[in-house]
Amino acid sequence: MRRPTIADIARQAGVSKGAVSYALNGQPGVSEATRARILAIANEIGWRPNIAARALNGARAHAVGLALCRPARFLGVEPFFMELISGIEAELSARSYALLLQVVGDHEAEMGVYRRWWGEGRVDGAILVDLHLDDSRVPQVEEMGMPVVVLGHPSAAGSLVSVWADDRAAVRETVEYLVALGHRRIARVAGLPRLSHTAIRDRAFGEVCADLGLDACPIVHTDYTGEEGARATRRLLSSPERPTAIVFDNDIMAVAGLSVAQEMRLDVPADLSIVAWDDSPLCQVVRPPLTVLTRDIPAYGAHAAQRLLALIDGVEAKPLEDEAPRLTTRGSTAPPA
Amino acid sequence: MRRPTIADIARQAGVSKGAVSYALNGQPGVSEATRARILAIANEIGWRPNIAARALNGARAHAVGLALCRPARFLGVEPFFMELISGIEAELSARSYALLLQVVGDHEAEMGVYRRWWGEGRVDGAILVDLHLDDSRVPQVEEMGMPVVVLGHPSAAGSLVSVWADDRAAVRETVEYLVALGHRRIARVAGLPRLSHTAIRDRAFGEVCADLGLDACPIVHTDYTGEEGARATRRLLSSPERPTAIVFDNDIMAVAGLSVAQEMRLDVPADLSIVAWDDSPLCQVVRPPLTVLTRDIPAYGAHAAQRLLALIDGVEAKPLEDEAPRLTTRGSTAPPA
DNA sequence: GAGGGTCACTGGACCGGTTCAGCCGAGGGG
DNA sequence: CCCCTCGGCTGAACCGGTCCAGTGACCCTC
Structure with missing residues (x-):
């Protein structure tokens, strides 16, 4: 039982393939009566457009690519990617x-994948995540001419459209909150130093600490x-100048840190305040x-996808500054004992 | 700058499109010298096959589909899917x-997606996960004629090829281990009851408990x-006949359970042993x-993909019983106080 | 040296859509 | 009444591959 094609519809409706194509795509060139008849037949025999045939005419592939380059064992660790x-x-x-x-x-493998996808006409664009400092992928995709949206700060995105959140502001809010509670010795457990958002958070952390005159x-x-x-x-926690508050760059490290503190007979939050990103x-x-x-991570992903689809449609997409992460206080932070 | 096509290669090599096609696909019909010349040209001008054009000839789409039907907020929770x-x-x-x-x-939406993908020639097959009891998707994909591999016990997979692990054995091993430690009151915190693997584990749990004469x-x-x-x-833990051991169906619930026990001033493992799936x-x-x-979840996924690719190639694929989950003992289990 | 077989390659149909030039008939304007 | 316009439709080219039938050259064989 072959898949129905527009030729089948044309035969049944007694019109040409061309007319069927116009009718199904909502284009002018057929009367409303004929259009309705054709749509009814298409519906009845369960016709679906063959994207391959469509793509062949220079049309969109109707797919976008995402290549994740963290090792598999880290991917499962954080809910971030699945939410994204x-x-x-x-x-x-x-x-x-x-x-x-x-x-x-x-x-390198990631770029290979993009090249293949783009070369084969499999995707209309891609989303780049986990930007590095001086990321070599940026100039490469710029040169490929593939529509791309970058998740990350524009400073690392070259000419590419980016969707980002103001991590600086979030760091500032967090540190100010901890200082307001009375903390003076605050530490940060950061992620991979070569990631551009790590660098941004690191810098913001240093700046805020300096601004507030912290040690x-x-x-x-x-x-x-x-x-x-x-x-x-x-x-x-073993250092002589033990911090009274630690800000962690993800949830899993924060929980691990909590366990360590408890193991060391430190009370959280009395002896140590903990904040997780x-x-x-x-x-x-x-x-x-x-x-x-x-952060509303799904929204983050949705916005990136939105921008990408706009780019693909040839609409000029503007970079988007998404909502900054908001501090949600729970039991792990309090004034130091 | 248009993407190069085989016609470009043919022109440069001074041969016909057909010859180029044979050369590039490693098929007989061209001399080794010509083949080498064609491959060199293809390589030089950066030719990539257009999958759309290939797919149009009834060839493979070179893609497989996976539709996940848990709500987004649960997907991020467990590392399972990302690892898979x-x-x-x-x-x-x-x-x-x-x-x-x-x-x-x-x-319903999942089947819609599969129908569309299959109808549009976008995928060559799919992987079905999270089988339900009497899963309506099974007869539907059987009818569609799409190659499908099911992740789950064959009893729920109809005529479809399945890849599964012996959850029964894992449940038995766990309960026997707890009983050997001296536990007599063991409880199970299970997942969604309509999932077929939940039912299988439930049943196994009941059987083993009965076999061992537990209350x-x-x-x-x-x-x-x-x-x-x-x-x-x-x-x-509030019931009069408080269990001394609980087996949880995933990690997040086990950790939540641990917190509850500690909140209730119960020592783990002295007062309560905990096992996580x-x-x-x-x-x-x-x-x-x-x-x-x-469990080696990535291997689980790899085996399913392997089976699916075999099916797509028209090789008859046999169901595969993967390794049963193995018990890894850590600090949360001990003889009851 | 005629017949047969093999090899290397050509030309063109074909996949399922889109799109464009062109055709026909009806209706309107002069 | 004729010409022009325009809506509605047809026929065919085209996208980039695959693949089959066919062709010509060459070799082998009896």
Whole structure:
């Protein structure tokens, strides 16, 4: 049982393929009566456009690509990507666009994937995430001429359209809040130092600490895993000038840090306040529940997808500054004992 | 600057399109010298096959579909899906297949997506996850004639090829281990009751408890969220016949359960032993670290992808019983006080 | 040296749509 | 009444590949 084609519809309706094409695409060139008849037949025999045939005429592929280049074992760790994907998805599926996903090992492989997808006409554009400082992918996709939206600060995005949130403001809000509580020794457990948003947060952290006249505000870099988060926390809490508050760059490290503190017989929040970047069920489930920086990650993804679809449609898309992360206070922060 | 086509190559090489096609596809019909010349030219001008044109000739779409039908907010919660996807991916990208992903709201929408993908020639097959009891999707995809591999027990997969793990054995191993430690009152905090693997685990749990002559072995069903896991735990621990061990159906509920126990001033593992289904950084990070049932989820996904590619190639694929989850003991299980 | 077979390659149909030039008939204006 | 316009439709080219039938050259064989 072959898939019905417009030729089948044309035969049944007694018109030409061309007329059917006009009718199905809502274009002028057929009378309303004929259009209705054709649509009815198409519907009845369950016709679906063959995207391959459409794509062949230089039309859109109706798909966008996303290549994730964190190692697989880190991907599962954070809910970030899954939430991002579901946000992207929501926007795409509303427009009947599909999402092509690939997990790659490094940036070189990632570019290979984009080149292939773009070269094969499989995608109409792509979303770039996890920008590095001086990211080599940016000039490469610029040269390819593929529509691309970058998730991250415009400073690293070259001429590409970016969707970003004001991490600076979030860092400032957090530190000011902790200082208002009475903290003077605040530390930061950061993610991968080569990521551009890590650099931005690091800088903002240093600036705010200086502005507020705080003493040494140590930053420890990690790879986002619980193990490294725990190790960093242990190191910070063993130092002579033990911080009274730590801001973690993700939820899993914050929880690991909480465990370390409790292991060391420190009370959270009396002896140590903890803030996590990005909320998750995990943060709400532990005792005490964690004060977090909340972002609407699906919205973030949806906005990026929106911008990308605009670009693909040839509409000039403006960079978008998304909502800054908001501080949601819970039981893990309090004035230092 | 148009993308190069085989016609361009043919012109440059002074041969016909047909010859170029044979050369590029490694088919007989051209001399080795000509083939080499054509490949060199193709390489030089950066030719890539246009999959649309290929697909039009009834060839493969070189993509497989995965529609996830859990609500977005649950997807981020568990690392399961991300790990599964990265496993599927690993297998697919080795064969240059792409993964089409869509997050849908319910089974009806999911079938709509599959119908569209299949109808439009976008995918060559799909992977079905989270089988329900009497899953309506099974007969529907059977009727569509689309190659499909099911992740789940064959009993729910109809005539479809399935990849599954022996959850029965895992449940048995876990309960026997707890009983060997001296536990007699064991409870299970299960996932969604309409999922077929929940039913299988439920049944196995009941059988093993009966076999070992245990008293009432309560099962509480949840939606996999931390909140419901906490509520279920609270209920179980407040009952007159308080269990001394609880087996949770995922990591997030187990951690929530741990928090509840600690809130109720119960010592884990002295007063309550905890086992979680599926390991995650989360389980290793909490205090005490959780005893878990470990599965190699990426392998699980890779095997499913492998089977699916075989099916697509027209090779008859056999169902595969994957490794059963293995018990990894950590600090959360001990003899009851 | 005629017949047969193989090899390397050509030309063109074909996949399922889109799109454009052109045709026909009806209606309107002069 | 004729000419022009325009709506509604047809026929065919086209997108970039695949693949099949056919062709000509060459070699082998009896």
